[in-house]
Amino acid sequence: MxxxxxxxxxxxxxxxxxxxxxxxxxxxxxxxxxxxxxxxxxxxxxxxxxxxxxxxxxxxxxxxxxxxxxxxxxxxxxxxxxxxxxxxxxxxxxxxxxxxxxxxxxxxxxxxxxxxxxxxxxxxxxxxxxxxxxxxxxxxxxxxxxxxxxLDSSLGFGPQEARPLAAARGKLDMGFFSDELRSPVxxxxxxxxxxxxxxxxxxxxxxxLAGADTIDRHELARLVCLRHGVDPAPLRAAFAADLPELRPLDCSLDSSRAAALLSTRLRGIREVLVA
Ligand SMILES: NC(=O)c1ccc[n+]([C@@H]2O[C@H](COP(=O)([O-])OP(=O)(O)OC[C@H]3O[C@@H](n4cnc5c(N)ncnc54)[C@H](OP(=O)(O)O)[C@@H]3O)[C@@H](O)[C@H]2O)c1
CATH class of the missing domain: 3.40.50.720 (NAD(P)-binding Rossmann-like Domain)
Structure with missing residues (x-):
């Protein structure tokens, strides 16, 4: 093929x-x-x-x-x-x-x-x-x-990992939305x-085709830091609802159809990062 x-x-x-x-x-x-x-x-x-x-x-x-x-x-x-x-x-x-x-x-x-x-x-x-x-x-x-x-490439960090790690290390001034829910995979x-x-x-x-867990972006950033041995305490929570422009707050996806159709399992991000 x-x-x-x-x-x-x-x-x-x-x-x-x-x-x-x-x-x-x-x-x-x-x-x-x-x-x-x-x-x-x-x-x-x-x-x-x-x-x-x-x-x-x-x-x-x-x-x-x-x-x-x-x-x-x-x-x-x-x-x-x-x-x-x-x-x-x-x-x-x-x-x-x-x-x-x-x-x-x-x-x-x-x-x-x-x-x-x-x-x-x-x-x-x-x-x-x-x-x-x-x-x-x-x-x-x-x-x-x-x-x-x-997240979680075998080839290196993507932005969803690089940004929390940089922020926790004081190299990036960025807040992570605690009111924005996604289904990271x-x-x-x-x-x-x-x-x-x-x-x-x-x-x-x-x-x-998304992960089985719904999680907010601040919690996700904390898990990324813990996964890589970096103290997440400096991570700052932010609120998407405070932004002047509209941002979708809960775009979590239901991937149960894929779970029934496929032999590949789309793990929840807690399992991926805490394992
Ligand atoms: N990343 C996420 O968190 C996320 C979430 C939901 C959905 N998705 C979807 O998943 C897909 C892949 O995302 P990703 O994070 O892997 O993207 P990415 O790392 O930003 O890669 C984007 C790719 O598109 C190429 N590209 C940009 N402009 C192009 C053009 N004019 N012609 C041809 N190629 C062009 C880039 O090539 P160069 O780098 O060589 O310029 C790069 O290979 C996207 O369709 C996105 O909508 C991603």
């Missing part, structure tokens, strides 16, 4: 490439600004380049992780870029697994299932919700995987689950 990973230089993409290669997949990967050995450069805003790459690689499965969280090119990269990938997949018969986010929800209720309609309240969530609609329209068999905060578990669902063309539409 041949796998193409967009965003192979990213936190999830790099773990996915590592696991897929170890698991015997033939792997192709892309980067944008951080060259990675064996990967090819790709800008998803260049639809012709996306088409040419998929035509050349002829992947069985494409996992589309590439995106940006913010900035002037948010919409072009995160929404239109995803659509370009989906069009190329449809044209060349590749199975598409598209990475989406818990932040497509409004955060008023939490425990969101695949049956809940996206209702984004921040610009990033709007771009990811638009991407979901665009990829599904362009490539109807797409599996849209919604996930949450990513080990990126190792997520990558394994993505490789399991990749070939499953019977699965289409939204699927939630």
């Amino acid at each position: 041949k796998l193409l990973v967009t965003g192979g230089s990213g936190f999830l993409g790099s773990e996915l490439v590592r696991q897929a290669s170890d698991g015997g997949w033939e792997v192709a990967a892309t980067y944008r600004s951080r060259p990675v050995e064996g990967a090819v450069p790709l800008d998803v805003t260049d639809a012709d380049a996306v088409e040419a790459l998929v035509a050349r690689v002829r992947p069985d499965v494409v996992v589309h992780t590439a995106y940006v969280l913010s900035g002037p090119a948010l919409w072009q990269i995160t929404a239109d870029g995803a659509a370009a990938v989906a069009r190329a997949c449809e044209r060349h018969g590749a199975r598409l697994v598209h990475l989406s986010s818990d932040l497509v929800f409004d955060g008023r209720r939490g425990g969101y299932t695949e049956a809940d309609p996206p209702r984004p309240v921040i610009v990033y969530g709007e771009a990811k919700a638009a991407a979901e609609r665009l990829v599904t329209a362009a490539c109807p068999g797409t599996l849209v995987v919604r996930t949450s905060l990513l 080990s990126v190792r578990d997520l990558a394994a689950a993505l490789l399991e669902v990749g070939p499953r063309r019977d699965l289409a539409g939204p699927l939630h």
Whole structure:
């Protein structure tokens, strides 16, 4: 089986490439600004380049992780870029697994299932919700995987680890929201689950692949510090509800459908970090 990973230089993409290669997949990967050995450069805003790459690689499965969280090119990269990938997949018969986010929800209720309609309240969530609609329209068999905060790569720290450790060591002035609830997941578990669902063309539409625990960001930061032997006492709690702009407060995801469908277990983050 041949796998193409967009965003192979990213936190999830790099773990996915590592696991897929170890698991015997033939792997192709892309980067944008951080060259990675064996990967090819790709800008998803260049639809012709996306088409040419998929035509050349002829992947069985494409996992589309590439995106940006913010900035002037948010919409072009995160929404239109995803659509370009989906069009190329449809044209060349590749199975598409598209990475989406818990932040497509409004955060008023939490425990969101695949049956809940996206209702984004921040610009990033709007771009990811638009991407979901665009990829599904362009490539109807797409599996849209919604996930949450990513930690625990085998390849090094991501922002969810680096920031609490820096803050606890006095190297970063940052508060951690104690009123924002998420379902963080080990990126190792997520990558394994993505490789399991990749070939499953019977699965289409939204699927939630997030950790089993709901936890606030301050508690998560404390657990990260404890895990790495750093005193969490200096960590400052903050409140998202105090911000002038609206921020979704409870975007916890219900991943029980995935738990019933998959053999890969998506551990709760307490189990991941306290183990
Ligand atoms: N991180 C989280 O906590 C989180 C939470 C929920 C959902 N997700 C979803 O999970 C996915 C992966 O997240 P991540 O944290 O692994 O992301 P990441 O580490 O920020 O990596 C993003 C990737 O996208 C690539 N990229 C950026 N602009 C591009 C462009 N114009 N054309 C092609 N590639 C481009 C980057 O390439 P270069 O670095 O080489 O420029 C990088 O490989 C995303 O779709 C995100 O929405 C993440």
